[in-house]
Amino acid sequence: MTSPAAVPRGGGREAITRAARESFAERGYHGTSIRDIAARAGLSLSALYHWHAGKQELLTALVEESTEEYFRRCDEALRDAGDDPAARLRALVRATIEYRVSRQVESTIAASEWRNLDPENRERLDGLRAAASKLWADLVDDGVARGVFRCEHPDDARRAVVAACNAIAQWYEPDGGVGVPELVERYTAIARRIVDCR
Amino acid sequence: MTSPAAVPRGGGREAITRAARESFAERGYHGTSIRDIAARAGLSLSALYHWHAGKQELLTALVEESTEEYFRRCDEALRDAGDDPAARLRALVRATIEYRVSRQVESTIAASEWRNLDPENRERLDGLRAAASKLWADLVDDGVARGVFRCEHPDDARRAVVAACNAIAQWYEPDGGVGVPELVERYTAIARRIVDCR
DNA sequence: GACCCCCGAACGATCGATCGATAGGTTCCG
DNA sequence: CGGAACCTATCGATCGATCGTTCGGGGGTC
Numbered sequence: 001m002t003s004p005a006a007v008p009r010g011g012g013r014e015a016i017t018r019a020a021r022e023s024f025a026e027r028g029y030h031g032t033s034i035r036d037i038a039a040r041a042g043l044s045l046s047a048l049y050h051w052h053a054g055k056q057e058l059l060t061a062l063v064e065e066s067t068e069e070y071f072r073r074c075d076e077a078l079r080d081a082g083d084d085p086a087a088r089l090r091a092l093v094r095a096t097i098e099y100r101v102s103r104q105v106e107s108t109i110a111a112s113e114w115r116n117l118d119p120e121n122r123e124r125l126d127g128l129r130a131a132a133s134k135l136w137a138d139l140v141d142d143g144v145a146r147g148v149f150r151c152e153h154p155d156d157a158r159r160a161v162v163a164a165c166n167a168i169a170q171w172y173e174p175d176g177g178v179g180v181p182e183l184v185e186r187y188t189a190i191a192r193r194i195v196d197c198r
Numbered sequence: 199m200t201s202p203a204a205v206p207r208g209g210g211r212e213a214i215t216r217a218a219r220e221s222f223a224e225r226g227y228h229g230t231s232i233r234d235i236a237a238r239a240g241l242s243l244s245a246l247y248h249w250h251a252g253k254q255e256l257l258t259a260l261v262e263e264s265t266e267e268y269f270r271r272c273d274e275a276l277r278d279a280g281d282d283p284a285a286r287l288r289a290l291v292r293a294t295i296e297y298r299v300s301r302q303v304e305s306t307i308a309a310s311e312w313r314n315l316d317p318e319n320r321e322r323l324d325g326l327r328a329a330a331s332k333l334w335a336d337l338v339d340d341g342v343a344r345g346v347f348r349c350e351h352p353d354d355a356r357r358a359v360v361a362a363c364n365a366i367a368q369w370y371e372p373d374g375g376v377g378v379p380e381l382v383e384r385y386t387a388i389a390r391r392i393v394d395c396r
Numbered sequence: 397g398a399c400c401c402c403c404g405a406a407c408g409a410t411c412g413a414t415c416g417a418t419a420g421g422t423t424c425c426g
Numbered sequence: 427c428g429g430a431a432c433c434t435a436t437c438g439a440t441c442g443a444t445c446g447t448t449c450g451g452g453g454g455t456c
Contacts, residue, residue, distance in 0.1 A: 027228075030226060030229040031227075151388075159362070160365075190354065190358050196391060245436055
């Protein structure tokens, strides 16, 4: 159990959000009942409905906040990175890894439970996802156009880099000895080799 | 609808297996009801239970067959690849891509619904999964030890290569212009750059 | 006493699973 | 060669459990 301690009065919203995050991560959206969530939060079903509109809203809020944070991180990283494609590649690798590690649970939920969003919610968030994806595509295409990246197939190189960075969330352990800065160094080096950066 | 045609007598098992595969892929294990599966197969609930032991058995059979095929493909590819680490790397990349493309649906189910296997089934299959993972680890470690691969962090290089190959199942479209042999060429090149193959 | 948080009880729907019954095919006996 | 006996593949009906959601009330704190 994560929270054997009683929920302080007024802390219901937070407790339920955290319980939903943990339950969705462990058993998936359809594998989790709202009774699981309420029990894990140490509250009743009614408290859940007092703070949230329902099960779908719990998932949407989690995924939306997580997706927005990823896009914001990427956007800021690129804005501070200057013009050099190699530096910009490092910036996106760093933003992606920092996001995937700091939001390890939510980012995994966002990736695997995307299809369980209501069509309207999914449509709305698809825009953000596409925008983040475009940041990667523009970056790689620009590097290739300027001759800094020499890979023959930019789309495949981009997909490989993104897949490698995203996969970190599936095996990384915060107390496992290797810190985020070191991780960024290693994966920046890998990314540069993938795009064949001169 | 995939099968508007009536199921020929005796073809129930196949029809239900296919319907389960499609339903699990579209909506996930917990998102699929056995009534969904039976209806998709054009049969009744009773027919499903005549041919299969239940919902969990349908998932287990799918995942088990898929996982076994992957391990077998890897094993055979390595046996035919000789001793050169670069050739062996290509062999595993090819086996992984061919598996991920030819069993695009099942391999995605196996990856995303692994946690929904009963503990006993999951334990049994964890061995196979670990064995396949060890093939990759031994290959990369051997290449590094012999100085053929010069990457500084073999574990990260291996994870990056595997993640890139596995991700293919999430975007590949069989009629999308690029064939499997070409795909193998591209990702072998990417893999060799990742491990810094001389 | 008004308001904020939270509870237990209950709703109809749907879940996975099981039941007995039956239509169509094959086997076997006289 | 006819038909009773048997088997296979399927069906509709139904089980108890659990699902997401709703409702009316009660115990705090101002």
